[in-house]
Amino acid sequence: MTLEQAKIEETGAMTFEVNGTRVEATPAPGQCLRTLLREHEHFEVKKGCDTGDCGACTVQIDGTPVHSCIYPAHRAVGKQITTAAGLGQPGNLAPIQQRFVDASGFQCGFCTPGMIVTAAAIEADAALGVDDLPRLLKGNLCRCTGYRSISDSIVGQHTPPDGSCHTAPGHEHAEASSLGPVRATGRTRGARGAGLVGTSPGAIAGERVVSGLEPYTLDVAIPGLLHLAVLGSPHAHARIRSLNVAKAAALPGVHRVFTHADSPTTLFSTARHESRFDDPDDTLVFDQTLRFRGQRVAAVVADSVAIAEAACRLIDVEYELRDAVFDPRLAGAPGAPLVHGDKDPVVSRLADPTRNLVAELHGEFGSVDEGLEMATTIVSGRWQTQRIAHTHLETHATMGWLSGDRLVLRTSSQVPFLVQKEICRLFDLDPAGVRVFTARVGGGFGGKQELLTEDLVTLAVLSTGRPVQYEFTRTDEFTITPVRHPMTIDVTVGAQGDGRLTALKLGVLADTGAYGNHAPGVMFHGTSESVALYNVPNKRVDAQSVYTNNPPSGAFRGYGLGQVIFAIECALDELARELGVDPFELRRLNSVRPGDPLVVTHEEGPDLIFGSYGLDQCLDLAEAALKRGNRAVVPVGLQWRVGTGMASSMIATTPPRGHRSQASVQLVAGGRYLVRVGTTEFGNGTTTVHAQIAATALHTSVDRIDLLHSDTDSAGYDSGAFGSAGVVVAGKAVLAAATALAETLVEVASAWSGHGLTRGTDTGTWQLEHDGLRAVESESELVSLDTLMHWATANDVGLTAVRREDGALRSLAFNVHAFRVAVNTATGEVRILQSVQAADAGFVVNPEQCRGQIEGGVAQALGTALFEEVVLDGAGAVTTRVLRNYHVPQLVDLPVTEVYFAQSHDVLGPYGAKSMSESTYNPVAPALANAIRDAIGIRPTELPMSPDRIWRLLHG
Amino acid sequence: MDLNTVTHVIPARQRSDLDALGPTVVPLAGGSELYADPRTHLTGLIDLQTFDWPALTVTDDGLVIGATCTVAELSRLPLQNGWAAHPLFYQCCTALYGSFKVWNVATVGGNLATSLPAGPMITLAVALDAELLVWRADGSDDVVPARSFVTGDMTNVLADGDVLRSIHVPLASLHAQTAYRKIALSPLGRSGAVLAGRLDAVGAFVLTVTAATLRPVQLRYSALPTAHVLARDIDTIDCWFTDAHGAADWRRAMGLLLGEEIRVELELAGGRA
DSSP states (O other), X not given: OOHHHHHHHHHSOEEEEETTEEEEEOOOTTOBHHHHHHHTTOTTSOOSOSSSSSOTTEEEXXXXXXXXXXXBGGGGTTOEEEOHHHHOBTTBOOHHHXXXXXXXXXXXXXXXHHHXXXXXXXXXXXXXXXXXXXXXXXXXXXXXXXXXXXXXXXXXXXXXXXXXXXXXXXXXXXXXXXXXXXXXXXXXXTTTTTOOTTSOOOOTTHHHHHTTOSOOTTOSOOTTOXXXXXXXXXXXXXXXXXXXXXXXXXXXXXXXXXXXGGSOOOOBOSBOOSSGGGSOOOBOSSOSEEOSTTOEEEEEXXXXXXXXXXXXXXXXEEEEEOOOOOOHHHHTSTTOOOSSTTSOHHHHTOSBGGGTEEEEEEEEESOHHHHHHHOSEEXXXXXXXXXXXXXXXXXXXXXXXXXXXXXXXXXXXXXXXXXXXXXXXXXXXXXXXXXXXXXXXXXXXXXXXXXXXXXXXXXXXHHHOSOEEEEOOHHHHHHTSOEEOOEEEEEEEEEOTTSOEEEEEXXXXXXXXXXXXXXXXXXXXXXXXXXXXXXXXXXXXXXXXXXXXXXXXXXXXXXXXXXXXXXXXXXXXXXXXXXXXXXXXXXXXXXXXXXXXXXXXXXXXXXXXXXXXXXXXXXXXXXHHHHHOOSOOOOSSTTEEEEEEEEEEEEESXXXXXXXXXXXXXXXXXXXXXXXXXXXXXXXXXXXHHHHHHHHHTTSOXXXXXXXXXXXXXSOXXXXXXXXXXXXXXXXXXXXXXXXXXXXXXXXXXXXXXXXXXXXXXXXXXXXXXXXXXXXXTTOOOXXXXXXHHHHHHXXXXXXXXXXXXXXXXXXXXXXXEEEXXXXXXXXXXXXXXXXXXXXXXSOSXXXXXXXXXXXXXXXXXXXXXXXXXXXXXXXOBSOOSGGGSOOOOGGGOOOOEEEEOOOOOSSSGGGBOOOSSGGXXXXXXXXXHHHHHHHSXXXXXXXXXXXXXXXXXXX | OOOTTOOEEEEOOSGGGGGGOSSSEEEESSOTTGGGSOOTTOOEEEESGGGOOOSEEEETTEEEEETTOBHHHHHTOOOOTTOTTHHHHHHXXXXXXXXXXXXXXXXXXXXXXXXXXXXXXXXXXXXXXXXXXXXXXXXXXXXXXXXXXXXXXXXXXXXXXXXXXXXXXXXXXXXXXXXXXXXXXXXXXXXXEEEEEEEOTTSOEEEEEESSBSSOEEEEESSOXXXXXXXXXXXXXXXXXXXXXXXXXXXXXXXXXXXXXXXXXHHHTTXXX
16 A cells, blocks of 8 residues: 555545646545546546546646546546646647647637647557547547548648648548638648638637637636526426425535525526517526426526435425327327416417427418329428437536626626526626627537526526536436427328429427427427428418427427428438439429519518529539449449439528627737627637637737627627527628728728828728728828827727627528448448538638538537437436437538538628538438438338338338 | 446455455456446445456467457457468457557456446457356366356356456467357447357368347357358357347347358358358
8 A cells, every 4th residue: 555545545635646737636435537627727637528528638648649528537646647738738738639720620619638648648548549540539529620621730731722622541521522722731830820701710829729728707716606496397297286395405515596486586588688578487597387308397506516416315205197298199189188278378379288289370372272183203301300419428517606786697698688687687697797708619509598507596696696507417418408490291292293393281290398499499490491492382381380298399400490401301212213313403493593573481581681592503513422432442342332412401591570789999019809699609610700700800910819708797788699590690790890990990090190080081082901991092191000000099989899699681502412322231331432421601701610510510410310319218317428328420420511502692691601500411311311212212200210120121 | 327326445465355255345457347337236346456467478379368458459469470360359349349548548447347338348258268267256176168157148157256367268260260240220330239250170070159139159060061051050048138229120130140151251261061
């Protein structure tokens, strides 16, 4: 026994080293190393799963990499621990960290410290080779990138300046990809240049992200922090008859116990939109009626999570059980148990609570019956999509505290301003007294367009006066966090012999679960652009979103479109087969073009316009790539069948009914500019794009731009980072503000030179440059920006420009995906031989970043298409409660997707840009299903298309 | 994650330190399973690592694997003369769902004692007809054939207070030819079926089916069976199961498919039907 060991056995105290610094600690018995390191402010050690599956917490112990969340803390005694911050720091990065910066090997960056510690260990071990990366990285999950850029980072390559992909051995299948010029990837110091729009400067926070020093939501030490834990309902439908919290409240270390007696009586929705009337008010902070397993029964605030959890186990609850409904097809039947039978349909904005109906849409354009009569070929089918968990690596979490008499919430949210509004409404607070902000957010994908933790933290902070933290576990993410709406979709399409569509009939049944957050929006949006994409004289939509006692569904990337597009694009593929028409040709023949009306059940309003159009190019690009093929080898054996498939999608570039953003740009000392904008950075890359836009408009470089964002105290109002609005709405506000400031600077220069401040006259004679302004005609010396700023201050002239964008006009973006696959008819395995996405993104502000968004969207969609499902037991209980039972794509699971951009220029978006985050996801699953259909002759209609399902199609 | 109900961790150095084991006090090996799936009834852990059991010991009779041998150590098992079964050790390591970083802490004994259907150390031990030395709670020693150790999904013959001490692989098995197949719903995903075949020097054939079944199933033949006989016998297996890693009907079909592939592979390797 060493002396160190003797010591721990006596007192539990021990010492170890972290990144060369000695640490003394007394871990709790049963504590894991991850939480011990975070207690010592090593926030670079992240929690993604806490079960050893995701790798975000990876550290090296005496050089050996381990998942610190499953490493007993007491075993760290005497050890030398290395974290990402110990490998290198900003200004002095380790080579592996620099390569992640150079190759844009991250988006949200939450998985990155663990990824880099793992990669460093692989590099350091001669027995491990980078050719074995698929196996070596199976314990490192990234939900954002799709891994191509991570793999590039590790092997030390990046997108070449011509925008092509690499032809490294084993990666030949991506050779044909083209981004157009990518002027600045690779080692960018100095070479990055100005980073103007159209080039690819790396993420602003890159050096901090790769060293683990960029703080996320919980990466801050707050003295006296209390922790909150929730007792969840064990029943799918019940009423709390009585609660006894005496034992819990008496437990030492417990500060407060909250129950429905403490709840505000104001109904709200966890879903957040620009208009709070978009979602039904059917939720209470605590409800006496429990409508799904895991719904809050009580919450405990205590000195530690352990005490809070222990106290939860001491709460005695008597439940009165109620009948429950789990099958959405039965929810509307007479006599079905009512999930919200107590609600007033007008007050809560519900279609019909006596039929569990949250929202419905029934409408017809033309006559589908007549259209079908005209058709020579008719295809009908039913498609089923599953529950998907967003699986952003950073779970939902909020920290709250009082600053003076103001409430401060630091939250993992896509919508801090909307959270502020609703928290004030719920707790009757003055918005001036509430600050909501986000640090860098570790992924969202729609899951953080919800108010899930902020209300409890508010309640706890206001009643204890103490700082309080509420952090979801990964199991919470699977069981009580809204999932993607599962939908049953019926499609009937008819066409004449020439391939022209005559009728399209759509039926949708969405299971919104126990609460109606996002139910109407997902239903209406899902049936919108999916249907409007095609010129069909006769269309009918019948859609319903119903309550059940299943866990709630919510917003997910694509917002309903992915589900409905899966069905429609598969039906069109089948129709093309029956007609003997090429599927690309069928789209060319029937897709809307500029000038065509956009029709769902009636013509869409004038707010939706063709600001640009690149669908025709996307179809050509994808078809050509597929025809060109690649060098991927078809597996040998009679059991392998090969097929190709494609699908299209359309999306409006902005959410409907307004999306507002206010940006300000200010000249500050040193020739720098401060941009304030409310939208959140969660891996979507908006901070980089906003800096590029401002730098371009102000004739400077991105390294002169500072950003303050997603903070109700320091930025103007922003509806939030959803609906891919970060570039086309917030970016447009930034462009307007920066352009206005540039004009002001010209005016001020003119005034400074003695002409007086006369707006609008003579201003053309001064030219804004990187370091100042110059009179064009007189070829004067440069007047520095600092000089102008001092003059302006002395003369009381403001050098801040503020502009707003309201998203009143919306454009359309398009994506086409194509696959070539091989299917093993003996096992059901699907192997992707070629994956192609062509995107109509308008002007591409940052090609490398946009490529990453597309690759990441494809990756997430392939997870949906092939692997992922939140499985319920038929009685409302989730059985896939940890990551090892919910397969998020790993490096090995994904092909390198060839990415092509249409050449288009939008009249609405900043510099002609369009949105390109959500839409990339939508055509993937149907394209894959169509390719599988082509290969095996049987159409898969149910997601995920896992080997056991494909096998059953063939042999079942 | 933190095991918040645990109030004490006792490092074990002699067998009597295990006397504290019981329904709420359990052995801690690598911790990769225990710390990933906390049970709130647990109050204490007895750390087996401090026993410093030898990881791998080659004897005249074969190989002794200490229960606390990590998967990483096992994956680096040095090849010995005549050990035709050597590749199976690494192959079974790769069937572990956990990453190579989990290999650095997860133990062979822990994988067996957890007794998940997908536990690949179970495949290895059963396929090689290993015998398991169990320290019973009453102080006695017991030797249990690996094939009867696991009794169901996360159940085995260990009672409260029992500890799996070591895994003994007989030399004859180490000298046997082996063939291995794994399939999952994704290329490196959690196993849906893991099958291992063993062809002894005397020509006897043993097929071990795991991950697809609630407990390991072994089919034994004095010589390689015909395809028909093997398929008939695989078809009699009655514990195929459904979970997130595969449906029972698919698992049965994969059992048939991969079992036959193994039979053919070992036939080509010299086995006689």
